[in-house]
Amino acid sequence: MKRSIGAASGAFLLALSLFPSAAFPVLYIDINAPGGKRMPIAVADVAVGSGDPSLSRGIPTILSDDLALTDLFDLIPPTAHLETVTAAHFSGKPLSFPGWKLIGAEAVVIGTVTARGDRLSVEMRLYDATQGTLLVGKRYTGTPTQLRSIVHKFANEIVYTFTGVRGVFGTEIAFSARSGKSKGKELYIVGMDGQDLRKVTDNRSFNLFPRWSPDGQWLAYTSYRTGAPNVYLRNVSTGTEKEVVRFGGSKAPGGFSPDGVWLYAGVSQAGNSDIYRVRVVGGAAEKVAEGWGLEVSPSPSPDGRRIAFVSDRGGSPQIYVKTVGVAGETRISTGTGYATSPSWSPAGDRIAYTARSGGRFVVATVAPDGTGLREVASAADGDCEDPSFSPDGRSLVYTYRKKGYSALKIIASDGRRQRTLVSGLGDAGSPAWSPGR
Amino acid sequence: MKGTFSWKWAVLVLSVAAMVGLGCAKKQTVKSEGAPGAGGPGEVSAPAPGPVGEAPAKEAPVAPAPPAPAPAPAPAPPAAAAPGIAVTEERLSQFDDVRFDFDKSEVREDGRKTCQVVADYLRKNPKAKLQIEGHCDERGTAEYNLALGERRAAAVMTYLVSLGASKANLSTVSFGKEKPLDPGHDEGAWAKNRRAHFVLK
Numbered sequence: 001m002k003r004s005i006g007a008a009s010g011a012f013l014l015a016l017s018l019f020p021s022a023a024f025p026v027l028y029i030d031i032n033a034p035g036g037k038r039m040p041i042a043v044a045d046v047a048v049g050s051g052d053p054s055l056s057r058g059i060p061t062i063l064s065d066d067l068a069l070t071d072l073f074d075l076i077p078p079t080a081h082l083e084t085v086t087a088a089h090f091s092g093k094p095l096s097f098p099g100w101k102l103i104g105a106e107a108v109v110i111g112t113v114t115a116r117g118d119r120l121s122v123e124m125r126l127y128d129a130t131q132g133t134l135l136v137g138k139r140y141t142g143t144p145t146q147l148r149s150i151v152h153k154f155a156n157e158i159v160y161t162f163t164g165v166r167g168v169f170g171t172e173i174a175f176s177a178r179s180g181k182s183k184g185k186e187l188y189i190v191g192m193d194g195q196d197l198r199k200v201t202d203n204r205s206f207n208l209f210p211r212w213s214p215d216g217q218w219l220a221y222t223s224y225r226t227g228a229p230n231v232y233l234r235n236v237s238t239g240t241e242k243e244v245v246r247f248g249g250s251k252a253p254g255g256f257s258p259d260g261v262w263l264y265a266g267v268s269q270a271g272n273s274d275i276y277r278v279r280v281v282g283g284a285a286e287k288v289a290e291g292w293g294l295e296v297s298p299s300p301s302p303d304g305r306r307i308a309f310v311s312d313r314g315g316s317p318q319i320y321v322k323t324v325g326v327a328g329e330t331r332i333s334t335g336t337g338y339a340t341s342p343s344w345s346p347a348g349d350r351i352a353y354t355a356r357s358g359g360r361f362v363v364a365t366v367a368p369d370g371t372g373l374r375e376v377a378s379a380a381d382g383d384c385e386d387p388s389f390s391p392d393g394r395s396l397v398y399t400y401r402k403k404g405y406s407a408l409k410i411i412a413s414d415g416r417r418q419r420t421l422v423s424g425l426g427d428a429g430s431p432a433w434s435p436g437r
Numbered sequence: 438m439k440g441t442f443s444w445k446w447a448v449l450v451l452s453v454a455a456m457v458g459l460g461c462a463k464k465q466t467v468k469s470e471g472a473p474g475a476g477g478p479g480e481v482s483a484p485a486p487g488p489v490g491e492a493p494a495k496e497a498p499v500a501p502a503p504p505a506p507a508p509a510p511a512p513a514p515p516a517a518a519a520p521g522i523a524v525t526e527e528r529l530s531q532f533d534d535v536r537f538d539f540d541k542s543e544v545r546e547d548g549r550k551t552c553q554v555v556a557d558y559l560r561k562n563p564k565a566k567l568q569i570e571g572h573c574d575e576r577g578t579a580e581y582n583l584a585l586g587e588r589r590a591a592a593v594m595t596y597l598v599s600l601g602a603s604k605a606n607l608s609t610v611s612f613g614k615e616k617p618l619d620p621g622h623d624e625g626a627w628a629k630n631r632r633a634h635f636v637l638k
Contacts, residue, residue: 141490183525250587271591273584340578
C-alpha cells in the first residue's frame with residue numbers, strides 16, 4: 001500500500017507530495033495501478049440510539065456492498081471484529097485502534113443512527129486505523145426511505161478520501177425494456193447497485209433511447225405514443241414532459257452538451273438522417289453533421305467542442321469524430337464491419353462503441369484520434385452492445401443479448417471485472433448512466 | 438540540511454494554508470450542506486420526501502443536527518398516456534411486404550413487383566392514403582436501425598412516386614427493430630423482418 005498522500009485538490013496534493021512523511025498519515029489507493037493492493041477496511045456494526053435495531057447491521061451491509069463493487073477494498077468480515085461500537089464513541093471515547101490493526105484493518109468505519117418518527121439521523125466516520133486519526137466524518141438527516149441514499153453518500157466520501165475521485169454510488173442507469181408481456185417498451189431506471197428498479201414511462205408504445213441531462217434532472221427520449229417517433233424531455237422527479245426536436249421523421253436523442261443548452265439528435269428527413277443540435281429552451285435547431293449516408297447517434301465530448309457519431313457514408317456504419325462548427329470529420333473505427341453507438345468517456349480520453357468482431361457484436365474503446373483500440377466486453381455466445389460510461393469513467397454499462405435473452409451488465413473499463421445489473425426484462429437496451437450524484 | 442529543513446517548513450505552512458483555504462471537513466463546526474435546492478442531485482427520486490441533510494461531523498460532541506430541510510414540492514401528475522392506437526400491434530395489410538437485404542435499403546426485384554401492385558391500387562383509388570412503415574431485423578444498434586428503417590420506407594416511397602403515385606397521399610414512419618413480424622432469432626426471421634409494410638389509413 002502506498003501510504004503517502006490523499007487530498008481534496010490538486011494544490012493540496014502537490015504540496016503534500018513534496019513532503020511524504022508520517023506527519024501526514026493519509027492512506028491512499030492508486031486507482032490507476034491495475035491489480036494493485038486493496039485497502040483492508042472494517043465496517044463496524046452501527047450503534048442504534050433509537051429506532052429499528054436491524055439498522056445496526058443493515059447500514060454496514062449497504063456500505064460494504066458498495067465498497068465491494070469498487071474492487072478497491074478488502075472487507076474484513078464482521079465476525080472478526082473485536083470491538084463493539086457504541087454511542088460513547090461519538091462523544092469522546094476513542095476506538096481501540098490496536099484491536100482493529102490486529103485483525104488487519106488499515107481503515108475503520110463506524111456509525112450511529114437515531115430514528116425518531118419520520119426523521120433519521122445518521123453519523124458516519126472513517127478512521128485511519130494505523131494512525132488512529134479521523135479521515136472524514138459526516139452527519140446526515142433524512143427520512144427512513146432515504147437510508148440507502150445516505151449510505152451511498154458516505155460510501156462516495158470513503159472512495160473520494162482514498163482515491164481523490166468521487167465514487168458513483170447512488171448514480172442510476174436509465175434504459176428501455178419490454179414491460180411484462182406487452183409488445184411495447186417502457187423506460188426504466190435502476191440504481192448502479194441493481195436496486196430500486198422502477199418504471200418511468202407507462203404509455204404502452206415504444207419508449208426508447210433515454211439520455212440524461214448534465215444535471216441528472218431530465219431524460220430526453222424517443223416515444224411513439226402519438227404513433228410517430230418524437231423526442232420528449234421528461235423531468236425524472238415530477239414526470240412533467242415537453243416535446244423537443246419539432247421537425248423531421250424518425251428522431252433519436254444522442255446526448256446533451258455539457259452545459260445543458262443543446263440536445264444533439266439524429267433526425268431523418270426524406271429517408272436521410274443527419275445530426276442536429278436543438279436548443280433545449282427555445283427549440284432553435286442547427287445542422288451539425290450531414291452526408292449522403294445515415295448520420296446517427298451523436299455523443300458530445302465532455303468539453304462540448306466535439307462529437308462522435310455514426311455514419312454509413314463509407315458503405316457500412318462507422319464512428320467519426322468532428323469538431324462542432326468546423327468542416328471535416330475523422331473516421332476513428334477501423335475495419336469494414338459495423339461500428340455504432342459511440343459514448344464519450346467523462347475524462348474525454350476514450351470513446352466506447354459497439355463493434356463487429358467474428359460475427360458477434362462486442363464493446364470496444366478507442367482514443368478520440370482512433371489509436372489504442374481495445375476490446376472491453378465480448379461473449380462467445382451472444383452480443384455486447386450499447387456502452388455507456390460511469391461518471392467516474394471506471395466502468396461501462398452495456399447490453400448483453402443472446403437470442404431472446406437480454407441483460408444489462410457492468411464491466412470495468414479495462415475489461416477486468418463484470419457483473420449483471422438487470423436481467424429478466426425483455427429486450428433491455430440503450431442503457432445510459434446518470435451523471436454523478 | 439538546514440536549507441532543506443526550512444524549505445520543508447515552508448511546504449508545511451503552505452499545506453496548512455491549503456487546508457484552511459479548502460475548508461477541510463475535519464475540525465469544523467456543523468453546518469448544513471445538503472439543505473438547499475430541492476430536486477438537487479443525490480436524492481432519492483419521486484415522490485421525493487426532500488433532500489438528505491448532510492453536514493461534516495467532528496470528533497468531539499457536537500450540537501444537535503441542523504433542522505430538517507424544506508419539503509420537496511409535490512410531484513406533478515404524470516403526463517397522460519396515449520389514447521387509442523396501439524402502435525405496438527402489427528396492422529393488417531392487403532399488400533405484401535417489400536423485403537430488404539441486411540443493412541440495405543435498395544428495393545429488390547421482388548419488391549418492385551409488389552410496389553407495382555401498390556401503385557396500380559393507388560392509381561385506381563386516388564383518394565387512398567398510404568403509410569409506409571420501415572422495419573429492420575434485431576441485429577445492430579436500435580438508433581441506427583431507426584434511421585435505416587426510415588431510409589427503407591423512403592426508398593419505397595420514392596419508387597412508388599416513380600411509378601406514378603402521388604406523393605401527397607404517401608407518408609412514412611420507421612419502427613427500426615422494435616416491431617418484428619417474426620419473433621425468431623435466425624436468418625429466416627430476420628429476412629421477414631427487414632421490410633417495408635403498407636398500411637392504408
